[in-house]
Amino acid sequence: MSQxxxxxxxxxxxxxxxxxxxxxxxxxxxxxxxxxxGQIELTYSFDLNSQLSNLRLSLPGEExxxxxxxxxxxxxxxxxxEIHDLFGVxxxxxxxxxxxxxxxxxxxxxxxxxxxxxxxxxxxPAAGAAxxxxxxxxxxx
Amino acid sequence: MARTVIPFGPQHPVLPxxxxxxxxxxxxKVVQALPSIGFIHRGLxxxxxxxDYIDFVYVAERICGICSFIHGQTYCQAxxxxxxxxxxxxxxxxxxVWGEFSRIHSHLLWLGLMADGMGxxxxxxxxxxxxxxxxxxxxxxxxxxxxxxxxxxxxVRRDINADTIKTILKDLDxxxxxxxxxxxxxxxxxxxxxxxxxxxxxxxxxxxxxxxxGPTLRGSGxxxxxRDQGYAAFKDIPVEPVTRTEGDCxxxxxxxxxxxxxxxxxxxxxxxxxxxxxxxxxxTGNPTGETITRTEQPRGEVVYHLKANGTKNLQRFRVRxxxxxxLPAMLKVLPGCDLADVxxxxxxxxxxxxxxxx
Numbered sequence: 001m002s003q004x005x006x007x008x009x010x011x012x013x014x015x016x017x018x019x020x021x022x023x024x025x026x027x028x029x030x031x032x033x034x035x036x037x038g039q040i041e042l043t044y045s046f047d048l049n050s051q052l053s054n055l056r057l058s059l060p061g062e063e064x065x066x067x068x069x070x071x072x073x074x075x076x077x078x079x080x081x082e083i084h085d086l087f088g089v090x091x092x093x094x095x096x097x098x099x100x101x102x103x104x105x106x107x108x109x110x111x112x113x114x115x116x117x118x119x120x121x122x123x124x125p126a127a128g129a130a131x132x133x134x135x136x137x138x139x140x141x
Numbered sequence: 142m143a144r145t146v147i148p149f150g151p152q153h154p155v156l157p158x159x160x161x162x163x164x165x166x167x168x169x170k171v172v173q174a175l176p177s178i179g180f181i182h183r184g185l186x187x188x189x190x191x192x193d194y195i196d197f198v199y200v201a202e203r204i205c206g207i208c209s210f211i212h213g214q215t216y217c218q219a220x221x222x223x224x225x226x227x228x229x230x231x232x233x234x235x236x237x238v239w240g241e242f243s244r245i246h247s248h249l250l251w252l253g254l255m256a257d258g259m260g261x262x263x264x265x266x267x268x269x270x271x272x273x274x275x276x277x278x279x280x281x282x283x284x285x286x287x288x289x290x291x292x293x294x295x296x297v298r299r300d301i302n303a304d305t306i307k308t309i310l311k312d313l314d315x316x317x318x319x320x321x322x323x324x325x326x327x328x329x330x331x332x333x334x335x336x337x338x339x340x341x342x343x344x345x346x347x348x349x350x351x352x353x354x355g356p357t358l359r360g361s362g363x364x365x366x367x368r369d370q371g372y373a374a375f376k377d378i379p380v381e382p383v384t385r386t387e388g389d390c391x392x393x394x395x396x397x398x399x400x401x402x403x404x405x406x407x408x409x410x411x412x413x414x415x416x417x418x419x420x421x422x423x424x425t426g427n428p429t430g431e432t433i434t435r436t437e438q439p440r441g442e443v444v445y446h447l448k449a450n451g452t453k454n455l456q457r458f459r460v461r462x463x464x465x466x467x468l469p470a471m472l473k474v475l476p477g478c479d480l481a482d483v484x485x486x487x488x489x490x491x492x493x494x495x496x497x498x499x
Contacts, residue, residue, distance in 0.1 A: 025349075027349055027350075027352055028352045029352070029435075029442075029444055029461070029466075030444050030446070030459075030461035030466075032446045032457075032459045032461070033459075034448055034456065034457040034459070035457075036456075043433075043446065045433060045444065045446075047365075050365060050367075050369070050370060052433060052435070054433070073350070073352065074350070074351065074469060074472070075350075075351045075352035075466070075469040077469065078465060078468060078469065085179075096175065096472075098177070101177075101179070102177075102178070102179050103178075103179040103182040103498070104179045104180060104182065105179075105182055105184075110184055110187065111184075111186070111187055
């Protein structure tokens with residue numbers, strides 16, 4: 001990328017960097033995951049005055065995990081649930097955790113493989129897909 | 142007061158596409174709402190890893206049946222940025238014209254659905270009657286109506302000749318008159334105002350913090366429109382974002398109404414300034430590199446993240462659609478509203494779930 005800024009960060013610095021973006025007044029534009037050989041690359045994009053800036057970190061391909069930024073940007077819940085459901089990244093502390101039911105995919109973690117997985121060898125679609133698994137606080141008393 | 146959970150969708154009379162809401166209500170008041178999607182996830186992003194990057198425009202255009210053209214355009218722009226392809230100016234103008242026609246027909250579709258949602262059947266039919274005229278222009282110039290495959294990497298597939306431009310401009314005058322008649326009702330009718338004013342209020346700060354885009358963001362007073370970044374012909378045709386400050390359903394409706402007229406003016410300016418010349422350049426080789434490209438769809442900013450490694454297949458094709466960014470707004474605006482207002486609030490973010498679940 002030529003015009004966009006990409007800042008390479010480590011997972012330990014993620015929350016601090018995201019807090020800094022929030023305090024600058026940035027809007028969270030997206031979180032994008034890319035499956036690369038042996039690793040998953042995450043790109044957090046922010047907008048300020050229509051200028052894009054990005055934070056990038058790499059996760060190991062085996063048992064990737066990540067702290068949630070949803071306590072800073074609530075809208076990150078959708079991106080983080082998506083990254084979990086498609087890439088198998090475990091995101092700790094999502095404000096609203098759909099617990100793997102955000103996308104009702106026939107194949108578990110379909111984007112985690114370098115190849116397109118075969119649906120016939122995969123598990124059947126999750127039963128009760130319409131039910132939204134939400135955090136305990138959201139359940140009416 | 143006992144709380145009840147009311148499931149709203151994925152099948153519901155006001156929902157054209159499947160989204161589900163768990164509405165926690167006390168009497169008739171919504172106290173909590175949790176949106177849920179995922180019923181139609183298609184995995185199109187993964188398909189990029191097996192399709193030739195040139196052919197993939199076909200798939201990108203099918204992410205959405207309404208903002209199809211701008212999906213194709215954004216994909217092409219992203220590839221052209223990575224490969225540094227000089228797109229002929231005439232092609233950029235033609236993309237702008239078809240993009241704005243797409244915006245007009247999308248907004249008219251939304252206005253119709255909105256009228257239908259509030260039970261104003263007559264207004265619904267008038268909105269779609271005018272939309273037909275726009276679709277007829279698109280059909281006459283491309284051969285398609287909503288998915289018309291006119292964009293390709295390096296330019297566009299079809300030209301519009303001078304005689305057709307004259308006819309379109311004449312038709313635009315008629316369409317503009319029709320739009321004035323329809324929007325007058327949307328903005329002034331007592332029944333419409335009663336259903337929209339003061340409902341689903343999203344403050345400027347909330348809209349920004351929740352990552353909202355498009356008319357949802359502009360209806361809350363944030364003047365952001367990706368067209369002012371100057372892609373396609375917008376470097377020659379400046380776009381002033383349409384904003385309202387109320388942040389309610391009425392404001393989001395009013396923004397779209399005003400944007401209809403802005404789009405008509407953009408098309409007129411584009412036809413007045415369109416240069417002669419080629420409409421496409423030949424593209425050879427494979428892309429290497431990465432880009433994040435943003436354009437303004439009818440529903441707001443769309444983000445294309447492309448990563449290529451020198452092969453004919455992309456390493457990553459990621460799309461963040463406008464509806465995906467606008468869903469969190471419902472977490473804020475639904476709590477506190479009346480149950481009967483939920484359909485209006487959901488509709489005013491113009492949810493496109495097929496886009497969202499690409």
